[in-house]
Amino acid sequence: MYGDPALPPDFVSLPYANPEAPKGGRVVFGNTxxxxxxxxxxxxxxxxxxxxxxxxxxxxxxxxxxxxxxxxxxxxxxxxxxxxxxxxxxxxxxxxxxxxxxxxxxxxxxxxxxxxxxxxxxxxxxxxxxxxxxxxxxxxxxxxxxxxxxxxxxxxxxxxxxxxxxxxxxxxxxxxxxxxxIGTGPYIVTDFEAGRFVTLRRNPDYWGADIPFRRGTMNFDELRIEFYGDETVLFEAFKAGELSVKREFNAEKWETQYNFPAVRRGDIVKTEIPHGKPSGMTGFVMNTRKAPFDDWRVREALLLAFNFEYINDTVTGGAQSRITSYFSGSELAMQPGPANGKVRELLEPYADDLLPGALDGYSLPEGDGSARNRRNLRKAAALLEEAGWSVKGGALTNAEGDPFAFSILIRQGDTDMQTVIEIYARALERLGISAVAEKVDNAQYAGRIAELDFDMTPFRRALSLSPGNEQRLYWGSQGADVPGTRNLMGMSSPAADAMIDAMLAAETREDFIAATRALDRVLTSGRYVIPIWNFDVGRIAHVKEMKFPEHIPIYGDGPQYMPDVWWYED
Structure with a gap:
C-alpha cells in the first residue's frame, strides 16, 4: 500500500515461519x-x-x-x-x-x-x-x-x-x-458429527507445499475441533488431556488456574506471545437503534456507572489494562487532548455532528477503585436527569412513566461476562436501572445478533495496523440497519464515513495515520461501547510437543499464527 514490501521477490519463506519445520502430529482444539x-x-x-x-x-x-x-x-x-x-x-x-x-x-x-x-x-x-x-x-x-x-x-x-x-x-x-x-487450502474436512466435532487432515497432494509463502507452514497432519457446552467444561477437558491447546484471555485465570498437574510436570507449556497490534475494541456494545441508547447522555451515564477499576480487579486481578480507544496501543490511536494539525482539519467540517470531546479531547471515565464508585454515579444521575429520566419509587423512569430496564444478551457458558454483568447490574440498581443477563445458546445468539434483536451485548472488534474497507462494515452508515450488519451499535455518522473515505484515499502514510486518528476520535467520543480490558499479549497453553519459531510476527498471535506456523516435535 505504501512503499515496497519488506520481502524480496526471491524470498524463501515468511520471516516468522521455519522452512525446516517437520510435518506430522495431531492437534485437538476446543470450541464452545x-x-x-x-x-x-x-x-x-x-x-x-x-x-x-x-x-x-x-x-x-x-x-x-x-x-x-x-x-x-x-x-x-x-x-x-x-x-x-x-x-x-x-x-x-x-x-x-x-x-x-x-x-x-x-x-x-x-x-x-x-x-x-x-x-x-x-x-x-x-x-x-x-x-x-x-x-x-x-x-x-x-x-x-x-x-x-x-x-x-x-x-x-x-x-x-x-x-x-x-x-x-x-x-x-x-x-x-x-x-x-471445495477449497484450495492445505486441509480437508474428513469427518464430522453435527455439533460435536470436526476433523481436518492435511492434504498429502496439496498443490502449494513448496511455494515460498507456504514453506514451513501448515505442518500438522491432523487438526480436530471438539465442541463443549461452555467454557468451564472446555477448560476441564483441557486439564484432563482431551485437548492439545487452549488460548486464555483472562490474565488472572492464567496466573492462578494454570497450575494443574500437567503444567507442573512440564507436559503443558504456558507461552506468551507479544504483539504490536492496536487494542481493537472489547466491551459491551449498545444498540443505538433503540431508545434510550440513542441518546449520547444516556450512553455516557452507562459508561460512568461501569466501575471498570473494581470490576477489573475482581475478574482479572487487575492484571489487564483498560482499552482507551479503538486503536489504542498503536501509532494509529487518537492522541490525548484537543485535536490538532491534520486531524483537526479533517474533523472541523463535521463539528456540528460531532459529540462532545471529539474535537476538544475525550477520555473514559475513571472510578475511584472502590465498590461504591459514588462520584461517577452522581455524574451519571445528573446526565440521566438531563436526558429526561428521574427516580420515582426507587425506579428510574422517563416522562411517560416507562422504567429504565434492559437486558444484556450473552452466550450460555460465558462465565467471565456473567460475573461482569452481575457487578454492573448492582451499580445500575443504585441509579434505579434494572439490567439483567439474557443467556441463550450459540444458535439463538447468532440469530438474535443477525436480526439486531438486543439492547446490549458483549462486543469484540479486532483491528489491525492496516485498517481499510472493513471499517465501513464495522462503523459505516450505509449498512447500519441491514440484518447481519457488522455495525452492531447502529452508528450513522457523516464524520465517521468521511474519515474512512480519507483513510482509503490517503496516498502517504502521514495522511493515513491522521485519518485513522480522526476516526478513532469519532468512535471513542461516540460512546457506543463500554470498553473493558486489553488483550495486550497472547496466552497459549499447549502440549510440550507443539513448537513455534523464535521470530514472532508484529501481529503476534491470531488465527493465522497458531496453528499455521507451529509444528509437532516428539
Whole structure:
C-alpha cells in the first residue's frame, strides 16, 4: 500500500515461519457451543470459525509481519494501474483445488460474483465496487474498480477462490451441513458429527507445499475441533488431556488456574506471545437503534456507572489494562487532548455532528477503585436527569412513566461476562436501572445478533495496523440497519464515513495515520461501547510437543499464527 514490501521477490519463506519445520502430529482444539454448517462463506448457519483459515485460499496472502503487504499464493504475479484503478492477477499453473482439479480464471470470476451476491455480508462490499472483471489471458484476470479506493486491489487479492462446478444447479446461499465447499487450502474436512466435532487432515497432494509463502507452514497432519457446552467444561477437558491447546484471555485465570498437574510436570507449556497490534475494541456494545441508547447522555451515564477499576480487579486481578480507544496501543490511536494539525482539519467540517470531546479531547471515565464508585454515579444521575429520566419509587423512569430496564444478551457458558454483568447490574440498581443477563445458546445468539434483536451485548472488534474497507462494515452508515450488519451499535455518522473515505484515499502514510486518528476520535467520543480490558499479549497453553519459531510476527498471535506456523516435535 505504501512503499515496497519488506520481502524480496526471491524470498524463501515468511520471516516468522521455519522452512525446516517437520510435518506430522495431531492437534485437538476446543470450541464452545456447536455448529450447523460447514460453509464459512454464507450468512446462514453457525460455522466453526477456524474453517475458513485452514481450507481456503485467495490469490494472495498476507504477511503478518508487516501491514498492507500481500504476497503471491494462488497467483504467481500481480500488476496494478499507477492509480490502482485496476488489478490483474496471473494464476500459478500448478494451483489446484483439493480434489486435484486446476483452478481456472472461470473459477476466480465466479467466486467473486457468488460471494459478492450470495455470500456473507463481509464479502459483498467489494462486488459493489467492481466495474468489470474479465479474463485477459489463459491464466490471467483483470478487475477494474468503479471508485477511487487504493485498498481495493489488496482486498481483491484476498478473496477466497471456490470451485464453480461444485455448485452448478445447487443453492449456494442455503447449502446443507454436508455441502462443504471445495477449497484450495492445505486441509480437508474428513469427518464430522453435527455439533460435536470436526476433523481436518492435511492434504498429502496439496498443490502449494513448496511455494515460498507456504514453506514451513501448515505442518500438522491432523487438526480436530471438539465442541463443549461452555467454557468451564472446555477448560476441564483441557486439564484432563482431551485437548492439545487452549488460548486464555483472562490474565488472572492464567496466573492462578494454570497450575494443574500437567503444567507442573512440564507436559503443558504456558507461552506468551507479544504483539504490536492496536487494542481493537472489547466491551459491551449498545444498540443505538433503540431508545434510550440513542441518546449520547444516556450512553455516557452507562459508561460512568461501569466501575471498570473494581470490576477489573475482581475478574482479572487487575492484571489487564483498560482499552482507551479503538486503536489504542498503536501509532494509529487518537492522541490525548484537543485535536490538532491534520486531524483537526479533517474533523472541523463535521463539528456540528460531532459529540462532545471529539474535537476538544475525550477520555473514559475513571472510578475511584472502590465498590461504591459514588462520584461517577452522581455524574451519571445528573446526565440521566438531563436526558429526561428521574427516580420515582426507587425506579428510574422517563416522562411517560416507562422504567429504565434492559437486558444484556450473552452466550450460555460465558462465565467471565456473567460475573461482569452481575457487578454492573448492582451499580445500575443504585441509579434505579434494572439490567439483567439474557443467556441463550450459540444458535439463538447468532440469530438474535443477525436480526439486531438486543439492547446490549458483549462486543469484540479486532483491528489491525492496516485498517481499510472493513471499517465501513464495522462503523459505516450505509449498512447500519441491514440484518447481519457488522455495525452492531447502529452508528450513522457523516464524520465517521468521511474519515474512512480519507483513510482509503490517503496516498502517504502521514495522511493515513491522521485519518485513522480522526476516526478513532469519532468512535471513542461516540460512546457506543463500554470498553473493558486489553488483550495486550497472547496466552497459549499447549502440549510440550507443539513448537513455534523464535521470530514472532508484529501481529503476534491470531488465527493465522497458531496453528499455521507451529509444528509437532516428539
Amino acid at each position: 457451543g456447536g455448529f450447523d454448517s460447514l460453509n464459512p462463506f454464507i450468512q446462514k448457519g453457525s460455522v466453526p470459525w477456524q474453517l475458513r483459515f485452514w481450507s481456503f485460499e485467495g490469490l494472495m496472502g498476507r504477511s503478518w509481519d508487516e501491514p498492507f503487504s500481500l504476497y503471491g499464493l494462488l497467483a504467481e504475479s500481480v500488476e496494478t494501474a499507477p492509480d490502482r484503478s485496476w488489478v490483474e492477477f496471473t494464476l500459478r499453473d500448478e494451483a489446484r483445488f483439493s480434489d486435484g482439479t486446476p483452478v481456472t480464471v472461470e473459477d476466480v470470476i465466479w467466486s467473486y460474483e457468488i460471494l459478492g451476491t450470495k455470500g456473507h455480508l463481509r464479502y459483498r462490499g467489494l462486488w459493489s465496487k467492481i466495474a468489470s472483471i474479465k479474463q485477459t489471458g489463459p491464466r490471467s484476470v483483470r478487475i477494474a474498480f468503479s471508485e477511487a479506493d487504493r485498498e481495493l486491489a489488496l482486498i481483491a487479492g484476498m478473496r477466497p477462490i471456490l470451485k464453480k462446478a461444485q455448485w452448478e444447479g445447487r443453492d449456494f446461499a442455503n447449502s446443507a451441513l454436508q455441502d462443504i465447499p
